[in-house]
Amino acid sequence: MNHHDHVNRIAAACLAVALVGTASTALAQKKYDPGASDTEIRVGQTMPFSGPASAYSTIGKAQAAYFRMINEQGGINGRKVNLIQYDDAYNPPKTVEQVRKLVESDEVLLTFQILGTAPNAAVQKYLNGKKVPHLFASTGASRFTDPKNYPWTMGFNPNYQTEGRIYARYILENYPSAKIGVLYQNDDMGKDYLAGLKHGLGAKAASMIISEASYEVTDPTIDSQIVKLKTVGADLLYDMSTPKFSAQAIRKVAELGWKPVHILDINSQSVGGVFKPAGFENSQGIISVNYGKDPGDSSWDSDAGMKKWRAFMDKYYPDGDKNSSFNTYGYSTAQLLEVVLRQCGDDLTRDNIMKQAASLKNVQLDLALPGIIANTTATDYRVNKQLQMIRFKGEGWESFGPILTDDSTD
Template sequence: MKKGFFGLAAGTALITALSVSSAFAQKKYDTGASDTEIKIGQTVPFSGPASPYATIGRTQAAYFKMINDQGGINGRKIKLIQYDDAYSPPKTVEQVRKLVEGDGVLLTFQLIGTPPNAAVQKYLNAKKVPQLFAATGASRFTDPKHFPWTMGFNPNYFVEGRIYGQYILKEHPNAKVGVLYQDDDLGKDYLNGLKAGLGEKAKTMVVAEASYEVSDPTIDSQILKIKAAGADLLFSAATPKQAAQAIKKLYELNWHPVHILDINATSVGAVMKPAGLEASKGVISVNYGKDPLDPTWKNDPGMKKYFDFMAKYYPDGDANSNFNTYGYSTAQLMAEVLQRCGDDLTRANVMKQATSLKNVTGDLALPGMSINTSPTDYRVNKQLQMMRFDGERWQLFGPILEDKSPAS
């Protein structure tokens, strides 16, 4: 009798264990995910003043097409829903609401631009919808304490500005610095970072500051103001259109200050060529990814994968554009996070995976650089290397600069 009882108890325990195990193995989904599909959404400036960035969205769409052709992620196809917001914050609000409340996306991915991301940040955090790898480096997008559902991708603008300030102190300690900056979080973060890098000397070294609105037709008057102040070093915290205008105007004026340009405006195709390759010679910036124009990477396996991808999935795109390498790298990271989510495709788990990346290296990361995130440090790219434009392509110089100090 006792034997029968214990046999029954053991059998019951086994059934209970199996049912618990089964429960843990069950797939978990939030809105936007299913056995067959993962819906993600983004806004892209396919029109408007920041339309040079549109090719980023096209590259990302092509990348997910490639992923789907390969069977998807853990057997699920990626449905990327893209809307044009023309880099207009009110339009971004309208389109993101449509993505969340109409299309029912699991997350937003790589919304492009600082003002558009700022316009929807509170909304997405209130809805607990991941605002992943936002295409901006403003400090507010790497602030887990106040915005736990938002992660920027770009190097933090304040940190990048601080690096330029430190570079100026070392290489041009007697410079008279003029700053051209976009009048939003992007430009202000760069300006404040630059001053932080210059430290006490900022008060005497910065001789002129001139802001512009994205909608301004030209920045000629701002450049003339900075020149008149006697600046011999110009820092342009700008997006592509205004960066190209600044380079061109300096050349027209036959004015040759040391010119430092932020990382967002380093596209050869969208900035240097429109401004004039000769006019662009000597411009300084930073990078964290391989440049497709650099022969150093000719036989690099990651670069070969990228060129093969462009040839097959985006043949109309400029494979030499760093906007397209950016699109490729961001899409690759997004795919990596979704892969790590396994069958737990909840919004909370998406954020958990995105904020626990350790030594992740993409195909196009510079040697020695990797991605590390944590629940208290949302910054994706914290390593940079200086580079200078030689009239044809960017040339890297100096050591890898790693920022280990606070983001702001």
């Protein structure tokens, strides 16, 4: 055999090995954990379809509609998303039962947007122990953005302490001599809002906060708490409640003829779910923060992202309220999950899902306010760190002031 032949033969053999190599890496690149296959990605969640927080259930309906749309368009990298939803009635023991079922019977690849602080807290250790992604939890409590202790959990909502610090900054700049009365839900959510306010007010917290009143999510009414805060002479109401109680608070404040500066947390800004039932005339001037485009604000009418959302609502969720920020929220969270799943390619392992979720780079969602982008790292799980102050006027919200970024990492 002459030299030339020999070289050719070696080259051919090398090429064959190289081809086998690429074939096997192509095969190896398809990596699946339970809940993923060539045709499907199984995702699980609980939602309060009934119970005291059922105003939020439309979020789950909007998310289901979003993945119907995605599946109709061919799925994600050719796979259909199967979103399995169970009602937990915002009741933590029920959440535990339903999440175990999702993981152990339905064998979901990940959980997505479990709603509520207490429900998420009830399953956080379980999901981390099982190494199942606890992704974009629908809560801003700080324990859900703590990669050191809970690497499998990532919250979506702006951290409540972040939000509290931003309100504190606003109060110090605009109402430095305020007498603050605090209303809060007696759980991780409410306590985080209080901690953020105190952290942000710093040394002035002790003198500025004159009274704190808490309520349980099972309480029928918060009338007595509102009466107490008015009676002690508060002139700024720091109201960290959930929709049913926010509507009650707004009504009771009006009924008492009390006129405090009213700051309301981000969870309760649905026009249809809170302000309409509370009465628009009672809601004027309420202050909050936001990071998404408000569907009730006509200044977004010609915005491309808003047009896309309205077309989606018309086609996939026609019964949904087009003025509800809960429905824009449902769309935005589903869109972010789509981004993560696309980034995963054919490596649909639970490990890779967390890796991709923790390496978001300048993600601009259709309905995020201009200038607000999502960035995450392995050590910073906060998806949303930027907020815009807003004020209720007429039958909707108006933005004012610049976008504020919380740089505090503690």
